[in-house]
Amino acid sequence: xxxxxxxxxxxxxxxxxxxxxxxxxxxxxxxxxxxxxxxxxxxxxxxxxxxxxxxxxxxxxxxxxxxxxxxxxxxxxxxxxxxxxxxxxxxxxxxxxxxxxxxxxxxxxxxxxxxxxxxxxxxxxxxxxxxxxxxxxxxxxxxxxxxxxxxxxxxxxxxxxxxxxxxxxxxxxxxxxxxxxxxxxxxxxxxxxxxxxxxxxxxxxxxxxxxxxxxxxxxxxxxxxxxxxxxxxxxxxxxxxxxxxxxxxx
Amino acid sequence: xxxxxxxxxxxxxxxxxxxxxxxxxxxxxxxxxxxxxxxxxxxxxxxxxxxxxxxxxxxxxxxxxxxxxxxxxxxxxxxxxxxxxxxxxxxxxxxxxxxxxxxxxxxxxxxxxxxxxxxxxxxxxxxxxxxxxxxxxxxxxxxxxxxxxxxxxxxxxxxxxxxxxxxxxxxxxxxxxxxxxxxxxxxxxxxxxxxxxxxxxxxxxxxxxxxxxxxxxxxxxxxxxxxxxxxxxxxxxxxxxxxxxxxxxxxxxxxxxxxxxxxxxxxxxxxxxxxxxxxxxxxxxxxxxxxxxxxxxxxxxxxxxxxxxxxxxxxxxxxxxxxxxxxxxxxxxxxxxxxxxxxxxxxxxxxxxxxxxxxxxxxxxxxxxxxxxxxxxxxxxxxxxxxxxxxxxxxxxxxxxxxxxxxxxxxxxxxxxxxxxxxxxxxxxxxxxxxxxxxxxxxxxxxxxxxxxxxxxxxxxxxxxxxxxxxxxxxxxxxxxxxxxxxxxxxxxxxxxxxxxxxxxxxxxxxxxxxxxxxxxxxxxxxxxxxxxxxxxxxxxxxxxxxxxxxxxxxxxxxxxxxxxxxxxxxxxxxxxxxxxxxxxxxxxxxxxxxxxxxxxxxxxxxxxxxxxxxxxxxxxxxxxxxxxxxxxxxxxxxxxxxxxxxxxxxxxxxxxxxxxxxxxx
Numbered sequence: 022x023x024x025x026x027x028x029x030x031x032x033x034x035x036x037x038x039x040x041x042x043x044x045x046x047x048x049x050x051x052x053x054x055x056x057x058x059x060x061x062x063x064x065x066x067x068x069x070x071x072x073x074x075x076x077x078x079x080x081x082x083x084x085x086x087x088x089x090x091x092x093x094x095x096x097x098x099x100x101x102x103x104x105x106x107x108x109x110x111x112x113x114x115x116x117x118x119x120x121x122x123x124x125x126x127x128x129x130x131x132x133x134x135x136x137x138x139x140x141x142x143x144x145x146x147x148x149x150x151x152x153x154x155x156x157x158x159x160x161x162x163x164x165x166x167x168x169x170x171x172x173x174x175x176x177x178x179x180x181x182x183x184x185x186x187x188x189x190x191x192x193x194x195x196x197x198x199x200x201x202x203x204x205x206x207x208x209x210x211x212x213x214x215x216x217x218x219x220x221x222x223x224x225x226x227x228x229x230x231x232x233x234x235x236x237x238x239x240x241x242x243x244x245x246x247x248x249x250x251x252x253x254x255x256x257x258x259x260x261x262x263x264x265x266x267x268x269x270x271x
Numbered sequence: 272x273x274x275x276x277x278x279x280x281x282x283x284x285x286x287x288x289x290x291x292x293x294x295x296x297x298x299x300x301x302x303x304x305x306x307x308x309x310x311x312x313x314x315x316x317x318x319x320x321x322x323x324x325x326x327x328x329x330x331x332x333x334x335x336x337x338x339x340x341x342x343x344x345x346x347x348x349x350x351x352x353x354x355x356x357x358x359x360x361x362x363x364x365x366x367x368x369x370x371x372x373x374x375x376x377x378x379x380x381x382x383x384x385x386x387x388x389x390x391x392x393x394x395x396x397x398x399x400x401x402x403x404x405x406x407x408x409x410x411x412x413x414x415x416x417x418x419x420x421x422x423x424x425x426x427x428x429x430x431x432x433x434x435x436x437x438x439x440x441x442x443x444x445x446x447x448x449x450x451x452x453x454x455x456x457x458x459x460x461x462x463x464x465x466x467x468x469x470x471x472x473x474x475x476x477x478x479x480x481x482x483x484x485x486x487x488x489x490x491x492x493x494x495x496x497x498x499x500x501x502x503x504x505x506x507x508x509x510x511x512x513x514x515x516x517x518x519x520x521x522x523x524x525x526x527x528x529x530x531x532x533x534x535x536x537x538x539x540x541x542x543x544x545x546x547x548x549x550x551x552x553x554x555x556x557x558x559x560x561x562x563x564x565x566x567x568x569x570x571x572x573x574x575x576x577x578x579x580x581x582x583x584x585x586x587x588x589x590x591x592x593x594x595x596x597x598x599x600x601x602x603x604x605x606x607x608x609x610x611x612x613x614x615x616x617x618x619x620x621x622x623x624x625x626x627x628x629x630x631x632x633x634x635x636x637x638x639x640x641x642x643x644x645x646x647x648x649x650x651x652x653x654x655x656x657x658x659x660x661x662x663x664x665x666x667x668x669x670x671x672x673x674x675x676x677x678x679x680x681x682x683x684x685x686x687x688x689x690x691x692x693x694x695x696x697x698x699x700x701x702x703x704x705x706x707x708x709x710x711x712x713x714x715x716x717x718x719x720x721x722x723x724x725x726x727x728x729x730x731x732x733x734x735x736x737x738x739x740x741x742x743x744x745x746x747x748x749x750x751x752x753x754x755x756x757x758x759x760x761x762x763x764x765x766x767x768x769x770x771x772x773x774x775x776x777x778x779x780x781x782x783x784x785x786x787x788x789x790x791x792x793x794x795x796x797x798x799x800x801x802x803x804x805x806x807x808x809x810x811x812x813x814x815x816x817x818x819x820x821x822x823x824x825x826x827x828x829x830x831x832x833x834x835x836x837x838x839x840x841x842x843x844x845x846x847x848x849x850x851x852x853x854x855x856x857x858x859x860x861x862x863x864x865x866x867x868x869x870x871x872x873x874x875x876x877x878x879x880x881x882x883x884x885x886x887x888x889x890x891x892x893x894x895x896x897x898x899x900x901x902x903x904x905x906x907x908x909x910x911x912x913x914x915x916x917x918x919x920x921x922x923x924x925x926x927x928x929x930x931x932x933x934x935x936x937x
Contacts, residue, residue: 033848050685051544059799060547066797066852071844074851076337078510080550083435084341106682131481132849139458142338146450150443151402155322155748157393159400163357166411176404176429179436183340212402 022048022114026061028073029121031130034137038130040119050110054097055080055087057109058120074133080105082247085182088189089134090121095186095245103184103247123189127196127232138185140231141199147227148220149203151212171209178205180248187242187250193234198242200228201258202250208261218265225262274527274907274922277709278382283928284364287386290710291753295760302327304766305759306490308475310462310517312339314434314441314740315723316496318747321444324453326752328759331488332445332454333477335461335512335854340442343498343510344743347434348555350416350426351740353391358415362423364388369929370421371738374607375703375731376881376897377931378530378905380924382710383728390749391741395427397748403440405429418556418736426737431555431675437740441747460486461854462517463785464778465493465524465719472521472719473768476778480854483847485782487775489768492718492755495521496747499702499724501534503862503869504814505806507699508540508553514858515865518706518725526714527907527920529707529727531865532873535734535882536815537700538611541683542631551698552683554634554676556736559604559611561639561672562693566623566632568592573623583625583633583692594618602936609733609882609895610936612697616815617893619696626694633692640665640689697815701739703730703882704872707907707922711754712746715907718758722746727905732881786846789856794839798855801836805829805859805866813870818886822874826867826915833863867914875919878902899931 023046031038045064048057055077062072078086082103089104091097097107112118120134128136153159167175179202187198204221207213213220236255243252279290297305305328309320312334320332334342354367367388372379395413399405405427406414415424429436448454459480466474466489474489500515501507522528539554567573568590575581595614596603606614615632618624625631641658644665648656651664666689670677677688684694706714706721708728713720723743730738769775812825836859844850879888879895880902888896905922 049545049547052547053549056547056549059549063797063799066841066843069843072852074849078336078341078512079343079346080511081346081552083346083432084336084343084510086336086341102682108683108685110685135849138337142340142446142456142458145443146446150447151400152447153397153400154325155318155397155444155752157390157397157749159396162355162395162399163412165399167407168411169407169409172404172407172411175402176406176436179404179429179439180432182435183338206404207402210402210404212400 022109022112024048024112024114025117027117027119028134030073030133033132034129048109050108052109053080053105054089054091054107054109055105074135076135077105082106083182085184088123088136088184088186090123090189092119095123095189096247100244101247101249103182123185125185125188125194125233127194128185128188138183140233141183141185141196143231144196144200144224144227145203148216148223149207151207152216165211167210175206175209178202178209178250178254181250182248184247186245186247188233190241190245191234192239192241193237195236195242196228196231196233197236197255197258198246198250198252200224201254204258204261205254208257217261218269221258221261221265222269225258274707274715274920275709276380276922277711278380279710283381283385286382287389294753294756297756297760297763299327301763303329305329305762306331306767307755308488308490308493309333309496310475310494311342311496311498311725312442312445313342313344313496313498313723314438314743315725315747316342316494317438317441317445318744319494319496319722319751320454321441321448322748322752323755324448330448330454331457331490333457333460333462335459335480337458339445339456339458340439342438343513344438344740345435346510347740348431348553349418349557350428350433350737351394351437351744352418352425352735352737353395353427353741354388354425355392355395357413358424360423362425366423367391367425371729371735372731372929373932373934374733374735376733376934377731377899377903377926378533378880378924379729379731381926381928386750387729387742387745390745393749394741394744398437398440401440401443403429403436405436416557421735434740437744441744462520463782463857465521465716466774466778467524467716468768468772468774471717474770474775476775476782478782478854481849483850485779487770487779489770489775491759491762491765491768492720494720494722494751494755495706495725496722497725499705500862500865501699501702503805503866504699504809505802506543506548506551506810508537508551511550514861516858516861518721519861519865521706521714521716521719522910525716525910526719526721527707527909528704528868529905529907530704530732530872531869531908532813532876532883533703533732533881534699535608535701535703536612536697538608538615538697539634539695540698541680542626542694542696543628552679553698553700554680554693554695556608558634558673558676561669562604562634562636563593563638564595564604564615564632564634565591565593566618566625570622573625576625577627577629592618592623599936606936607733607934608736609884612815613884615697631694631696634695635692636669636688637692640669643668701734703727703732703734707905711757712751713754713758720751720755722751732883785857786853788837789840789842789853790846792837792840792842794841796839796841798840798842798852798859801832801840802859802862804832805863808832809866809869813866813873816884816886817873819874822870825870826874829863829867829870830915836860836863864914868908868917871914871917872906872908875906876902897933
């Protein structure tokens with residue numbers, strides 16, 4: 022198929038970026054979206070044009086490294102897929118495709134379509150763990166039974182891949198879906214209880230320091246989340262946060 | 272240098288406990304004065320960095336991704352083995368040890384494997400304490416599933432995302448130490464050179480991938496937790512960035528590479544669809560529990576299917592060849608990975624392959640759907656259900672078991688596996704070979720350690736399912752943090768290693784020269800162009816089946832390709848700032864050397880064992896023929912300037928506790 026690509030090019034964090042147009046032909050249905058970009062890059066290299074920079078790694082939808090805002094949607098059209106799982110058969114010959122980076126104040130552009138998401142790491146460092154040493158001499162794994170329902174819900178929250186689609190999608194650039202998924206995983210398990218109150222306060226505090234916006238319950242994040250993380254997590258975190266702010270010593 | 276594996280004396284089951292008790296301790300006050308570098312943040316790296324920091328060392332951790340949580344351990348699907356015997360099915364440390372040795376086709380070290388089986392139990396306790404949400408049964412206890420090649424249920428799992436959950440657990444432990452300032456994290460950094468001072472590993476040169484600058488980092492020990500080298504084949508199930516560069520730089524500085532030809536080809540991957548494909552996707556091995564594998568029995572039918580003139584569902588039962596069930600009646604579709612992969616290749620090579628490239632076989636659930644459907648209709652008490660009703664009920668059951676995999680398959684191929692058989696083909700998945708290490712996981716460079724898939728030690732010639740996660744975490748949490756003490760305890764008076772020495776100058780110069788070299792070729796072909804060609808050579812000649820002639824040709828072809836690469840590669844942009852093409856060039860340059868060494872190793876090993884199949888060495892029925900008399904050793908290769916002249920050292924493997932047997936699945 023023949024396509025017209027409009028791609029955000031930006032030489033560096035301080036440089037001014039712009040949309041550039043690249044016509045491309047010979048794209049096949051079976052290509053993934055990133056393979057289509059590989060294909061474009063091969064052509065650009067041939068022509069002596071610097072290839073387009075974008076983040077990617079596992080290419081099977083689990084590492085969370087790929088991003089891209091495609092035709093105004095995080096990870097493009099289609100639900101519950103990352104950009105690397107999007108295939109070109111979703112498009113038709115003659116289409117114009119707009120490709121931009123994930124945009125948010127807390128995700129500055131590094132180059133072209135690549136952004137810096139280390140703010141997510143800093144939020145998790147603020148408390149996204151259980152304070153247990155790695156001695157291996159903890160109690161037997163089956164010593165604390167966990168109801169299957171709770172374990173399953175904790176797992177559902179824990180499947181967040183930290184890609185940042187929720188932030189890119191949100192009109193306020195809020196990271197509430199991400200942070201609440203990380204908080205929920207621990208608050209749903211007995212192992213997470215001793216530190217639960219401090220955890221939610223610290224992580225939310227760090228989220229605010231990073232410059233993410235507030236949540237106005239639009240719900241767009243849930244729609245665009247490639248892993249289907251539920252808005253329930255935000256409700257749970259708000260509850261935990263309220264409880265913690267009224268009862269914590271911090 | 273002679274190879275000393277430093278296996279402790281004494282009975283097998285006591286070796287680790289005794290050894291651990293005898294490793295000299297470094298006092299807390301001295302640990303604070305010692306630096307350790309950890310390269311890579313997958314399961315092995317994250318767990319090692321967290322543990323070492325917790326013990327008191329100053330740790331610097333490096334990864335090339337934008338966050339330590341993205342390392343490719345995250346993509347592991349199936350599960351993690353541990354000898355917990357929660358299912359009360361007779362599992363034990365000894366049984367896990369034995370299964371691993373046998374599964375590895377008797378080419379791994381007894382002492383290391385036994386230690387792995389011992390600490391496997393601690394891993395599960397540790398991960399649960401960290402809040403890893405493993406699957407549980409309705410009583411709230413941990414659930415287990417069984418995996419290929421074993422007769423017990425010892426695999427712990429978190430749906431099809433076990434690797435993700437375990438890595439997030441290790442990442443959380445790492446985060447806790449980063450928050451305390453005990454670990455300094457360097458993301459988007461790649462190790463480009465190992466620095467040796469007085470013969471010991473004392474630091475690295477890392478490239479900041481964002482700024483393009485080279486940074487000097489010194490330490491008293493360097494741990495390489497950098498994963499496997501499957502991407503030498505270009506197409507593999509590895510992540511795009513997975514590479515051998517850190518390990519290869521250590522090799523060039525004196526770390527031996529062991530058994531590089533031992534690569535695992537996974538039988539159930541989605542076939543290659545075209546020339547522009549960048550990676551392959553694994554479909555969990557669990558599908559073989561219910562799917563039947565077949566190709567057309569008549570060649571003309573295969574030709575018609577490839578041309579799109581015949582539909583697989585139109586083929587009558589007698590016109591299908593269920594070749595695994597035919598060749599291996601005892602194990603059928605559940606033979607180990609290496610056997611299943613080779614059988615698929617054999618059929619496709621004979622012209623029975625089914626997709627347009629001729630390299631695919633069917634994995635068919637039609638029979639399973641009907642079987643489940645009949646069971647369900649019986650349970651529901653339906654009298655005389657129609658075939659359509661049975662089918663609908665059966666599809667529901669299959670969806671419950673494999674729904675997410677079927678969905679993934681449909682997303683990638685746009686074909687509905689409930690209605691027509693899946694197409695699968697083997698793909699490169701894991702590398703058992705790696706840096707040679709002794710019992711302490713130290714390479715042949717003092718102070719340089721290798722953990723996880725980056726070392727060679729535990730899986731012999733073939734890895735069992737759900738054992739990679741186990742090994743990565745065992746090495747990182749429970750082995751290396753203790754064994755580094757033996758080396759570091761001699762360094763308590765050394766003090767901080769300066770980075771302004773001539774050794775660091777030289778190492779940085781090597782990096783700068785190499786960068787200049789790539790930038791100045793100004794050739795006509797992209798890096799991927801060369802990588803793809805290398806992949807083709809490797810896949811055709813150093814892949815699932817190898818022979819002397821092919822391997823000799825591969826060595827010549829790779830040498831020629833390497834020369835062409837340095838004369839004709841085109842890297843655009845600048846060495847300053849972010850330049851992924853330049854980074855890729857460095858990785859491919861190292862693959863171009865490794866590939867040759869793999870072929871050389873395969874040529875040297877005149878036997879067939881595990882993932883290494885030499886066509887000259889097979890039984891009359893075509894099965895792999897091991898040669899225990901002449902090849903019960905580890906091949907450890909020493910770098911001497913070019914791969915062609917690498918020097919072979921042999922570490923003889925001694926089996927005191929198991930009897931060497933021929934694997935049979937007939």
